[in-house]
Amino acid sequence: xxxxxxxxxxxxxxxxxxxxxxxxxxxxxxxxxxxxxxxxxxxxxxxxxxxxxxxxxxxxxxxxxxxxxxxxxxxxxxxxxxxxxxxxxxxxxxxxxxxxxxxxxxxxxxxxxxxxxxxxxxxxxxxxxxxxxxxxxxxxxxxxxxxxxxxxxxxxxxxxxxxxxxxxxxxxxxxxxxxxxxxxxxxxxxxxxxxxxxxxxxxxxxxxxxxxxxxxxxxxxxxxxxxxxxxxxxxxxxxxxxxxxxxxxx
Ligand code: UDP
Numbered sequence: 001x002x003x004x005x006x007x008x009x010x011x012x013x014x015x016x017x018x019x020x021x022x023x024x025x026x027x028x029x030x031x032x033x034x035x036x037x038x039x040x041x042x043x044x045x046x047x048x049x050x051x052x053x054x055x056x057x058x059x060x061x062x063x064x065x066x067x068x069x070x071x072x073x074x075x076x077x078x079x080x081x082x083x084x085x086x087x088x089x090x091x092x093x094x095x096x097x098x099x100x101x102x103x104x105x106x107x108x109x110x111x112x113x114x115x116x117x118x119x120x121x122x123x124x125x126x127x128x129x130x131x132x133x134x135x136x137x138x139x140x141x142x143x144x145x146x147x148x149x150x151x152x153x154x155x156x157x158x159x160x161x162x163x164x165x166x167x168x169x170x171x172x173x174x175x176x177x178x179x180x181x182x183x184x185x186x187x188x189x190x191x192x193x194x195x196x197x198x199x200x201x202x203x204x205x206x207x208x209x210x211x212x213x214x215x216x217x218x219x220x221x222x223x224x225x226x227x228x229x230x231x232x233x234x235x236x237x238x239x240x241x242x243x244x245x246x247x248x249x250x
Pocket of ligand 1: 073098107108109133136160161162163186187188189190
């Protein structure tokens with residue numbers, strides 16, 4: 001059963017379980033959309049019904065970040081752990097190496113997807129790279145890209161255009177592409193290609209990855225104001241729930 005968190009339906013899965021679900025999607029051969037949902041995007045979706053529809057229509061929605069895990073606990077529908085985009089992508093790359101799955105990498109600046117693909121192949125030689133493309137194509141080049149992906153017949157398509165652009169792109173093209181698993185991965189290609197760094201482990205474990213990103217990329221400040229705003233909304237919602245619950249007990 002899914003956990004309802006501020007209007008979004010999130011799968012209460014561990015990383016290992018998420019990989020298992022993706023494996024089932026691949027076995028089914030039908031197209032599936034995987035979303036890793038963070039607090040910033042969920043806050044945005046509260047004001048954007050189209051985005052909320054895309055999230056709620058996805059086949060697997062993982063709790064991406066400490067904010068979502070915290071909210072799930074406050075609201076009484078806890079999820080077991082964070083399953084971030086980069087962690088899920090790396091875990092899937094490992095499984096792809098064992099199973100020989102074909103991966104297609106679409107997104108990021110020119111050259112980054114190729115570099116990320118090379119690094120993934122070094123990590124897991126069994127991986128098959130079906131193709132790559134950068135994420136700054138002109139609109140008239142989109143049809144060509146769709147054809148290229150269809151011809152390559154990947155098992156998994158990773159889309160790194162940033163959220164929520166990548167989620168809308170996947171939703172628009174999912175059926176046309178027919179790829180069993182399409183997943184938005186934000187800035188993951190930059191990290192795997194070695195162009196950006198992740199927060200140190202202790203910060204990841206303490207749920208402070210957002211702070212590291214803020215220090216490294218101060219231009220994210222405005223976007224990140226969504227995090228305290230999200231926390232206030234969650235506290236308000238949990239208070240409402242508690243008052244309603246106490247009222248029922250009277
Ligand atoms: N990007 C892209 N095309 C665009 C806009 C962004 O390929 O039109 C890429 C950008 O180069 C970067 C990624 O999308 O590699 C966005 O990373 P970010 O960390 O901002 O995404 P988030 O994790 O916040 O969703």
